[in-house]
Amino acid sequence: MKDFSELNAIQLDALKEISNIGAGNAATSLSLMLGRKIDMSVPKANIAPFNQIMNYLGGAESEVAGGYMRVDGESPMGILFLIPKDQVYFFIDLIFGQPLGTTQDLNEMHFSALKEIVNILAGSYLNALSAFTQQVYSPSVPALAIDMAGAILGEVLQQIGEFSDYALVIENVFIEQERHISGHFFLLPEPKTLELLLRTLGVL
Amino acid sequence: MTTEPIKVGMADLRAAPAPLTLITTGLGSCVGVCLWDPITKVGGLAHIMLPDSTQSRSIQNKAKYADTGVTLLIEEMVKLGAQKGRLVAKIAGGAQMFNFPGASNVMRIGERNTEAVKKCLEQEKIKILAEDTGGNFGRTIEFSTTNGQLLIKTISKGEKVV
Known part of the structure; x- marks a missing residue:
């Protein structure tokens, strides 16, 4: 396989399926952490x-909080968790168990808390992936x-840019029902990681 | 006459005659290169993603790299009537959005993009009239082919025209 653009429907479905398992694991962790029910959408693989990837993200100019982790080694990939800016404060309130609307501004402690969320989400996601592929993933600090x-995703895509003109973005959306707070989780595998994944799944 | 601005995506480039406006949104560590011929009023914008095509395994898309992107942008502009010797440049972007503790050289891609673009412009003998690079914030830029003005918009640092 030379490029992401050559992926077929069966391969995409297989990728969505493992992403579903990874995200299910992550949603459980998030639910435990926030003490609330967290639902998750059907995963999308785009x-x-x-030059078109931003269209999938609701526009390059929308303001978001982005937590980014890199996985190096045998299976390099990027993990990105995006929360729309107007929902970040709610997220913080949930983490700290405060009435929604308490947080009006972000401080260092909030930043740490958000990083920790990304850490835990990515950790549970990768654990599930690991059980599948028998690979050990060691992510960077978030x-x-x-x-x-656009600025945030651009920097993440640069890692893939040296290998490909296309990006494969696997997306899971986490939803807190009561207040409709959503977070978008993205897995961006490099080409060689994708090959390994597909081989493990038996669709290459 | 109102005309929709022409959108330039990531790792893409476009050339256009006046009175069109070229726009690229959400520049982070990528660099926006704007070239302009003040006489024929032909402008061009490239959204450069990586510094060097010779370091890369995939160079199908020339607009992605500083070296090949700048050259291709000039070619596209010349096709629309621009004269290479008259071109002037304005550049923006090259930020570092994420700060990893102990980040290596490889991670400072914004800085490397900016350096690479400047080197290419120098080789092509194109003067840089304005530069707004670095920092840790995103930029959206709008380049007017009518007057060569570049509007730079950010979320946390306001707007300016250079």
């Missing part, structure tokens, strides 16, 4: 050239940025 979605 392949698009770089980094956090609050800015335009």
Whole structure:
């Protein structure tokens, strides 16, 4: 396989399926952490050239909080968790068990808490993936940025840019029903990681 | 006459004659290169993603890299009547959105993109009239082919025209 653009429907379905398992694990962790029921959407797997990828994210200019972790080694990939800016404060309130609407501004402690959320989500996701592939994933510490979605995703995509003109974005949305708070979880595998995944799944 | 601005996506480039406006949204560590011929009023915008095509395994898309992107942008503009010797440049972007503790050189891609773009422009003997690069924030830029003005919008640092 040379490029993401060559993936077929069966391969995409297989990727969605493992992502579903990974995200299910992550949703359980999130639910335990927040003490609330967390639902999750049917995963989406999109392949698009770089110049179109932003269309899947609700526009490059929308303001988001983005937590980013890199996995190096045998299976390099990027993990990105995006929360729309207007929902970040609610997220913080949930984490700290405060009445919704308490947080009006972000401080260092909030930043740490958001990073920890990303850490736990990515950890549970990767654990599930690991059980499947028998690979050990060692993610970096999370980094956090609050800015335009395009600027944040662009930096993540640069890692893939050296290998491909297309990005494969596997997306899971976590939803807190009561207040409709949603977070978007993205897995961005590099080409060689994708090959390994597909081989393990028996669809390559 | 109102015309919709022409959108330039990531790792993409476009050239256009006046009075069109070229826009690229959400530049992070990518660099937006704007070239303009003040006489024929032909403008061009490239959304550069990576510094060097020679380091890469996939160079199908020339607009992605500083070296091949700048060259291709000039070619596209010349096709629309621009004269290479008259071109002037304005550049923006090259930020570092994420700060990893102990980040290596490889991670400072914004800085490397900016350096690579400047080097290419110097080689092509194109003067940089304005530069707004670095920092840790995203930029959206709008380039007017009518007057060569570049509007730079950010979320946390306001707007400016260079």
